[in-house]
Amino acid sequence: MSTEAGSDLVRALRANCERPFGDARSMPPGVYTSEAFLALEQRDVFRNEWLCVGRASALAQTGDYLTAQIADQPVVVLREPGGELRAFSNVCLHRMSVLLEGRGNVRRIVCPYHAWNYSLDGKLAGAPLMERQSGFCKDQYALPAVRCETWQGWIYVTLNDHAPSVATQLAGLTSLIEPYGMTDYIETFHEEHVWDTNWKILAENFMESYHLPMLHRATVGPHSKLEEMECPPGLPAFNYHWITKEATLPIGNAHPANTRLEGHWRRTTALLAIYPTHLVTLTPGYFWYLILQPQGVGRVHIRFGGGLAPEFIDDPKAAEYMGTLKALLDEVNAEDRRGVEAVFRGVHAPLAKPGHLSHLERPNYDFARYLAHRIGAA
Known part of the structure; x- marks a missing residue:
């Protein structure tokens, strides 16, 4: 596809993002399928961002x-x-x-x-x-x-010698998640995978929990109540949403020895999307993450890992807790893979059209606006 076609998609994306959130729609199908659009992403996003x-x-x-x-x-x-x-x-x-x-x-x-x-x-x-x-x-x-x-x-x-420091760009996120002490969480597993989908489809899947009751109905879906989810507007370098509930796994809540977290923080999960490709689920007891790298329009390389908060690392049952978590995450990932690969097949359809976003997909709206702002800005 030509550079002109890529520019047409940028214009379509920007027009889409000019809608107020109450009338927001999904991104145009071509942003997921166009080689020209991916070339613009590589030039304007990946070669310039942290x-x-x-x-x-x-x-x-x-x-x-x-x-x-x-x-x-x-x-x-x-x-x-x-x-x-x-x-x-x-x-x-x-x-x-x-x-x-x-x-x-x-x-x-x-x-x-x-x-x-x-x-x-x-x-x-x-x-x-x-x-x-x-x-x-x-x-x-x-x-x-x-x-x-x-x-x-x-x-x-x-590769950008002029990009502001990570700490500067993420200062707002640092203050939001400070009570967790994520710096001290210990990675206990790491894997690498390649899925047959566009990198943005997987990123968007992570950013919203609207899909949890249906796509994950065999795993975490029955425990996911949409009314418990909060999706505030994002900031320029990231978006996030919260889920506050009693966790189904012991490590989803704060460990009794955890003195950093108080009140609702002891049972609140933060889902962080740090642009463009760093996705983190941060709970009081564990974290897991995806780091994405496009390998063409229809393939994405995934760094998948996770670990425990220090109190659970020091717990005699640490290995048992991590084994239980890893088994659950593997099942959730398998469900997500089926979902995002199905979406990638769907966006190629001649009759595919973007639909309205739900109020729980505010992060997707903010992500689209981030891309619209970055791509073709030079």
Whole structure:
């Protein structure tokens, strides 16, 4: 699809977002199916925004690393000997092979192609036989640095040298969720998946709980009361909604040893959508998250993980609690996958038209306005 077609979709999205929320509709089908629109997202969103790549506690030891992708740029984040987290281009400076894959621990970053190798500060440490080339100088080579910051225990990276800090952009969210102490939550599992849907369909699915009673009727649906959900207007960098109830799992409420949370906070779940791709369910006892990366229009790579608040980590039944939670989340994810893949098939239909949003889909409206503001703004 042409650039002009992508621009037409941006105009249609903006027109849709000019409606007041009481008359708001879903985003136009083409924003989920158009290659041209995805190219604009990569240019205007992914290459410019802070993107979450994982949990800082997952990189606890010197040499621990994880890899990620910012648009077309491979990135590696690692723990330096001094304890700092740093991010670099994950591309060799010789013949441009990708250096590291997945997660792991290294003493040096060694290229799998010709064994050029880099120390954990990104500087070239060794290059086999290159001393025979008179024009080669090892000291001239160092992996380009990528901006890397942490917020509430999460690692964020960006290619944008001018983006305000994560802490600045998320200051409003920091104050909203301060009672939870999310920084100290410990990740206990991490997986990666690829689903056959558009990344925005999955993001929107997370942002609203209107679907819980039906799509999740075999799991959490019977315990999900729509009247218990609050969906305030979002802010420029994120949206959120609350569910306050007695949890069906013990870890959904605050642990008896938790002295941080008082009153309704001890039984309130926060669902956070940090633009563009970081999605967190934060409860008094546990958290779980999705981090999304489009792999084309119809495929999305998902980092899926979760863990426990420190009081439950210290509880003798921690392993039992986490096992129960993981089993439930796996079932919920399977239901969500069926739902979002069905929506992706549906948005291709010639007769597909956006319908009105419910009052519980305020986050979706705010997300659409975020995209309309970012894409094509240059």
